[in-house]
Amino acid sequence: MSPENWTQITEFVLLGFPSSHILQILMFLGLMATYVTTATGNLLIIVLCWMDRRLHTQMYFFLRNLSFLELLLVSVVVPRMLVILVTGDQSISFAGCITQSYLYFLLGTTDFFLLAVMALDRYVAICRPLHYEVLMSGPVCSRLVLASWLAGFLWVLCPTILMASLPFCGPNGIDHFFCDSWPLLRLSCGxxxxxxxxxxxxxxxxxxxxxxxxxxxxxxxxxxVLRAPTAAERRKAFSTCTSHLTVVVIVYGSSIFLYIRLSEAQSMLLSKGVSVLSCILTPLLNPFIFTLRNDKVKQALREAVWPRPVA
Structure with a gap:
């Protein structure tokens, strides 16, 4: 089709949902339970790290920001999926699709930077403990978090502008459950x-x-850690990193599979499955990973649920 005959489409249709009514109901119930659990878990971490003075340290400041980021990430994708499953209307406007894609990649990119900052924080705490309070002071931590958000904002701005300027003249069916960039690119006639x-x-x-x-x-x-004189000291030093390291493995493993593509022949079904891990299950798992392996958070949670009686 010649450029002069292009007709810009105004909406897309998300095709990544089951056609069976029973499967749609099961998917809705599963997504609703997942979203409520994810939102509750991440909000709980944010509130605990904000209210409990024992958690007013650099590590929990970063954890609070990570939970906020994960809450936003799952909120960009799941509520729209729930609306589609309830109404049956799988259409999404062109502007809405571009906005969802931008927010998804903005939050995902910021997640990478924030995880790197958290690793840097653990490095300074363990490898340079005498300089930790100076190198990772409150203002420094705030600037690192702000820089992560700013970097994420700028990193995906140019590709989003280029995406929005592409001509889309049909078909308009996106083989996914949200506006991912790669299925969207395949629909462009430019x-x-x-x-x-x-x-x-x-x-x-x-x-x-x-x-x-x-x-x-x-x-x-x-x-x-390996140079620590006793096994107890080695366990104590590394225990502060295991939760973060678990999240790093999940996030980077799924993301490298999804977005460093060596072949267009990748199974779309497998890609959608990994997308579920990246944008739905990882935000769900984060609160459990960080609370179940963190004694201070568990103690703060216990005291919040069962307050000590006042003598």
């Missing part, structure tokens, strides 16, 4: 080579760059 190159370079650099910083931090942490 030249997408520049955007694909920009997206690949930016996604690869943020993934591998933040992963390199995180990996370097943990290599130094491991070397320091």
């Amino acid at each position: 030249d997408t080579h520049l955007l694909e190159l920009v997206a690949f370079v930016l996604s690869t650099s943020v993934l591998l760059g933040s992963l390199a910083l995180t990996s370097a931090s943990y290599i130094c942490i491991l070397a320091t």
Whole structure:
């Protein structure tokens, strides 16, 4: 079709939902339970880290911001899915689709930077403990979190502008349950080579760059922990990192699979499955990972649920 005959479509249709009515009901119930649990768990961590003075430290400041970020990430995707399953209307406007895609990648990119900052925090705490309060002071931590958000905002701005300027003249069915960029790109009737190159370079650099910083931090942490004189000291030092390291493995493992693509022949069903892990299950698991392995958070939670009687 020649450019002069292009007709810009005004809405897309999300096709990544089951056609069976029974499966839709089961999917709705599962998503609703997951979303309520995720929102409750992350809000609980935010409130506990805010209210309990024992959690007013740098590590829990970052944890509070991570929980807030995960809450926003799941809220960008799941509520829209629930509305589609209830109403049966799988359409989404062009502006709504571009906005959802931008917010999803903004939050995902910020997540990478914040996880790298949290790894840096653990490195300073374990490898340079005498300088920790100076190097990771309150203002420094606030600036690092702000820089993570700003970097995420700027990192995905250019690809989103390029995406919004592409012509879409039909078909308008997106084979996914949200406006992911790669299925959306396939629908454009214009030249997408520049955007694909920009997206690949930016996604690869943020993934591998933040992963390199995180990996370097943990290599130094491991070397320091192994030099500890007793096994008890080694366990104590590394116990503060295990929760964060678990989240790092889940987030980077799923994201590298999804967005560093070597072949377009990848199974779309498998990609959607990994997307569920990345944007739905990871925010769900985070509160449990950080509370079940953290004695201070568990103690604060117990005291919040069962307050000590006043003598």
